[in-house]
Amino acid sequence: MKTMLLRAPGGLDNLHLVDQADPGQPGPGEIRVRVHATSLNFHDYLVAKTPGRAAGELVPMADAGGVVEAVGEGVTQFQAGDHVVSCFFPDWQEGGPTAGDFKRVPGDGLDGYARECVLTPATWFTKAPSGYTHAEAATLTTAGLTAWRALVVDGNLKAGDVVLALGTGGVSIFALQYAKAMGATVVVTSSSDEKLERAKALGADHVVNYRSTPEWGKAIRKWADGGVDHVIEVGGPRTLGQSIQACRVGAHIALIGVLTGAAGDVPTAVLMARQVKLQGLIVGSRRHQQDLVRAIDAMQTKPVIDRTFALDELADAFRYQESGQHFGKICVAW
Numbered sequence: 001m002k003t004m005l006l007r008a009p010g011g012l013d014n015l016h017l018v019d020q021a022d023p024g025q026p027g028p029g030e031i032r033v034r035v036h037a038t039s040l041n042f043h044d045y046l047v048a049k050t051p052g053r054a055a056g057e058l059v060p061m062a063d064a065g066g067v068v069e070a071v072g073e074g075v076t077q078f079q080a081g082d083h084v085v086s087c088f089f090p091d092w093q094e095g096g097p098t099a100g101d102f103k104r105v106p107g108d109g110l111d112g113y114a115r116e117c118v119l120t121p122a123t124w125f126t127k128a129p130s131g132y133t134h135a136e137a138a139t140l141t142t143a144g145l146t147a148w149r150a151l152v153v154d155g156n157l158k159a160g161d162v163v164l165a166l167g168t169g170g171v172s173i174f175a176l177q178y179a180k181a182m183g184a185t186v187v188v189t190s191s192s193d194e195k196l197e198r199a200k201a202l203g204a205d206h207v208v209n210y211r212s213t214p215e216w217g218k219a220i221r222k223w224a225d226g227g228v229d230h231v232i233e234v235g236g237p238r239t240l241g242q243s244i245q246a247c248r249v250g251a252h253i254a255l256i257g258v259l260t261g262a263a264g265d266v267p268t269a270v271l272m273a274r275q276v277k278l279q280g281l282i283v284g285s286r287r288h289q290q291d292l293v294r295a296i297d298a299m300q301t302k303p304v305i306d307r308t309f310a311l312d313e314l315a316d317a318f319r320y321q322e323s324g325q326h327f328g329k330i331c332v333a334w
Helices: 042-049 134-138 140-153 170-181 193-201 216-223 237-246 268-273 286-299 311-323
Strands: 002-007 015-019 030-039 065-071 083-086 117-121 125-127 162-166 185-190 206-209 228-233 247-255 277-280 305-309 329-333
Touching (some): 030 134, 030 140, 042 311, 083 134, 083 140, 134 140, 134 305, 140 170, 140 247, 140 286, 162 237, 170 228, 185 193, 193 206, 206 216, 216 237, 237 247, 237 268
Parallel strands (some): 162 228, 185 206, 228 247, 247 277, 305 329
Antiparallel strands (some): 002 015, 030 065, 030 329, 065 083, 083 125
């Protein structure tokens, strides 16, 4: 089978397409999945780009959409022909968070899904939404589930709430779609007027160019008549202060990214005065993903895929991601 390997010391030039032995047939409790697609996330980019992140050889990519080819003894939740999507934390089945690192995440601590076929425990996958292509399903593992957990699981989103989504990457666009489908009002920020127009076409109620409006937090709080209820915070230290300024009393900020750095100043007085709940999160559990799939079947939302590459073009896909030109998700399909 064809497999993309990231070889030490890492970097995009050390991604190589190779032939590997077929994994064979599933044992008890296992499924054999023919993988057809993955999607790019900032986490995957860091794994591929950071020198020394890969020790020896690693199969990258955490996301996978594919079809079950065979099931092992004792597997009752899947059958051959089922379309499935991988879980980011395969050991986190339900309940509260169980991991604070990536040691058991495919494509990081474990071999991932940039390959044609895998054998895994059946619990490492869920069914895909009805009618989704494999590429569409693959967008859910990391980005889709992060947006769902941020808004619904942790944020208790309800109709009439106001959501602020920073940027137009995968998580933020999913947040826009899910929030609108559930009756919320959404404001989106970007430095690109063209991307803001595309966000409006997807249903954004208000958009703000943060370059032409440096004090965008205060501007959004004024527009939202007292502030927003939820923030999808992807920037980290250089945007968190503005996000807090945009909040109404008792709002919820989901810190899901640190694109502007790993540490920085936090306006603690405003955070305290507004009684804002600031919560860091990394994706979600298998139960969360099953709930998301059921919700998608009801909401009938479809991911926004900017561009799709072939498996042997994975390095080019990462370079396109690096350019920041994309709107929504970048996929690789084969």
